[in-house]
Amino acid sequence: MGIIAFLVIGLVAGLIARAIMPGNQSMGLIATTLLGIAGSFVGGFVGSLFSRDGRAFDLHPTGLLFSVLGALVVLFLVGLAGRGRRVHV
Incomplete structure (x- = not known):
């Protein structure tokens, strides 16, 4: 059940x-x-920096919020990396 919840x-x-x-x-x-899964990892890491126990992969009430913020960071970085690769025809 955990992997299905993680995917959702x-x-x-x-x-x-x-x-x-x-x-x-x-x-x-x-x-x-x-993208969302990568955002969950990034958000979990950032969230663990602010928690007392420092665990990155525990479920927290703000998990979806940090997952979205992490996904935004990943999406921004992917956009920056893909900027130089565009072919103009």
């Missing part, structure tokens, strides 16, 4: 991050889920 939270976080971030992100459902 990743999908929701990825969808919310794509809706918040301006611009066109051409991704499918799987890429959006992977």
Whole structure:
């Protein structure tokens, strides 16, 4: 049950991050889920910096919020990395 919840939270976080971030992100459902999962890892790491016990992978009430914020950071960094690769025809 834990992996299914992790995938669902990743999908929701990825969808919310794509809706918040301006611009066109051409991704499918799987890429959006992977974006949310990466955001969960980034958000969990940042959240662990502010908690007393320092555990990165525990479930917290602010887990979805940090997942969305982490997904926004990942989406921003992917956008920066992809800027130089555009081919103008």
